């Protein structure tokens with residue numbers, strides 16, 4: 001062959017047959033990968049031509065280019081070589097008209113709105129649009145105590161730095177309902193929004209994520225679904241347990257997750273259980289979720305509940321008697337959401353009826369609310385069950401013996417008496433051999449601390465509680 005062939009003619013001739021080859025190759029790819037993948041990815045390839053053994057394509061965005069390059073390019077090349085063994089390379093470049101959107105890595109200059117539908121997660125949730133974030137959920141309004149100090153510190157660290165630390169990526173926050181996980185996530189978003197407005201933050205619930213994903217599947221537009229996460233610096237997915245058991249969503253979530261992590265973007269996840277307890281989640285995803293920093297939010301202690309009530313009252317600029325605060329903190333130990341609910345109820349009611357908040361008024365207002373907590377459990381029942389469980393004599397419950405093996409069960413019984421009956425601290429004290437109300441108070445605090453520090457003991461006590469409540 002004459003090496004000095006006129007390139008134009010060569011290209012022309014080449015292009016004609018290569019167009020046909022592209023048609024054949026793309027049909028084979030469609031068969032191999034399926035309609036869906038083809039539509040989402042391969043169909044985005046715009047065939048430009050073939051020159052000097054290079055097949056040239058353009059695509060609208062960098063993301064699509066990278067995706068195709070890593071997933072389909074090799075196969076594409078192999079297929080093409082079956083038709084023309086002279087082909088050496090596939091070139092995929094980004095179409096110039098959308099270059100400005102995605103070539104620029106500085107997030108503040110990325111104009112996401114142009115390539116995403118109105119329903120885009122990003123436009124709804126970026127730091128520039130905070131409509132989905134609760135104004136009150138800030139770090140300032142978060143009361144820190146032993147049960148949540150790790151989660152708080154981790155969230156704060158993520159919010160404070162713009163250099164993603166591999167050790168805390170992803171940040172996995174887990175704990176029971178109403179313990180402040182969502183609050184911490186919103187706080188991260190607010191903090192970054194205020195102090196580092198160049199960073200893009202996307203916060204969404206796992207349900208919203210799934211909804212968007214299913215919608216994208218239906219409209220066969222997975223590509224723009226994925227695209228919306230691309231420019232995000234911090235992605236937060238709340239209540240990730242809802243993604244469990246939904247295979248394709250899991251898979252998709254995992255892709256997005258890996259991609260962002262590989263690109264050094266921060267991920268924050270919340271869940272009602274630890275990564276290893278996500279039974280419906282695939283093993284590899286489960287283990288990957290636990291690679292970063294896993295921080296659990298424990299149940300609140302009496303002390304923390306007092307702090308939270310105080311802080312809420314300060315925020316509302318309202319003061320109520322200390323004994324009411326203590327009553328609420330002692331009675332409503334399930335979670336912070338319920339505690340807040342009870343406090344709001346008391347305040348709203350007393351405003352409405354124009355009566356000052358007193359312990360009596362509070363008890364009256366919360367009568368129904370507390371009825372569910374109030375069982376016909378007696379202190380004697382409690383002492384008996386606790387003695388049984390810890391192998392001590394019932395009489396030891398009212399003895400003055402200070403031996404740990406006896407005093408600990410006694411403290412647990414006092415704690416249970418406080419949380420399961422309506423007896424006051426001094427009434428309880430009396431039933432335990434005439435002890436002082438401060439001794440009971442100390443016991444309640446001690447046991448709450450132990451419960452969050454010692455998981456096994458915590459479980460044990462919760463189980464006792466359930467047995468006694470029946």
Ligand code: ADP
Nearest residue numbers: 141142143177178179180181182183308336337
């Ligand atoms: P979760 O997401 O863990 O179910 P939320 O973050 O929704 O819980 O918290 C429930 C409510 O309790 C929210 O109103 C939140 O502000 C409040 N809350 C939880 N923990 C704290 C805390 N440590 N300090 C102040 N408010 C808290």
Ligand code: MG
Nearest residue numbers: 181182183238
């Ligand atoms: Mg939540």
